[in-house]
Amino acid sequence: MKIAIMGAMVEEITPLLDFFGTYETLEFAKNRYYTTTYKGMELVIAYSKIGKVNASLTATTLIEKFGAEQLLFSGVAGALNPNLRIGDVLVATALAQHDLDITAFGHPHGYVPEGSVYVDTDASLRALAHKVAKAQNIILQEGIIATGDQFICDGVKKEWIHTTFKADATEMEGASVAVVCDALKIPFCVLRAISDAADMDAGFSFDEFLVSSAKESAQFIIAMLDEL
Template structure:
């Protein structure tokens, strides 16, 4: 099974519309939609905004449905001139940029676990490579692979964008991906992240995000559909 966690309902609806044999179940007030896409079992769920929602959703998905891989898709803000509005970033790894234990001697973004510290959560390499290749087939779309940074803040300030980029080398920022990566890493489940850029370095405001949602969902739905069609659990 492929687990798909979406940041937007409009995107989840686009994926579900492509599915067959659809049925729904509710856990922790989240609706999990089960079905088949290109003959493969999938589970699609909207996690809501923020890292706690995303982490709770990912853990519930893993415990209830045992996915072979978890894919997170949605929109993100650019942190680099390399990517602009309409482009797609496929994560190679993710980081929680707002995690700050520096007063205790940790590095910014570093998380302490019982078995040691970790800053970056590595995405499944084969899945990321496949996802990037599929995204490159989407018309009028530039695709970049790199680090995605997540935090419980909508980053619009240009200086803050550059600060996150400088500190972590991240190409894009959003509010869920690294939390999903965090849970997947601890549960030893492969994961990947795809994000369409909704706002760039020109200090776009919230309306840019809203206006771009429909276009972004079309691109990411196409990418997710292509990924599911090409994905093999033997990867």
């Protein structure tokens, strides 16, 4: 089984590369891909750079060029649900693009013809995440993630995304990875640890907690690999 592990920023995959220790590096399409093996599994690891376009390119490359059969996304997110705190870990049930807008033609936010507002994540990977959380005594939240090419740091915008998409967290890659994996029929999950509250202090909070929250998410992914 070949498994892709993907982040958006170098901080999101560094804990993985540090853990696996040795890996091969391949360059493709202005990006680096790291391959290694772990407990009989072939792994291919990459960070896409920020945003939906970069994430789509990387997810497609991981699947089509490197032959990944499952994809696990690891990283940080801003909380929209007031019950989520810095460092909390969330597994996405479904993802939507909050900045996709052809409402001028009567469509709901996040919808384009022949698509759907939400893309569901793989139920068995989600179940695996819950099993790992239980075994490790970690509280794992589950919820909707809204993705857009915007760092959300404004209370009004935050509330709009929260209510429009019933979303619990926001980030900048997950829904595009979801569209790619869904189209290419690759089971995937998106795991995110909270780095900020997507409010006016989000920039400071993100800078402060990016490394620690990214590490939490990466450690959880490693625990999932142990159970795969």
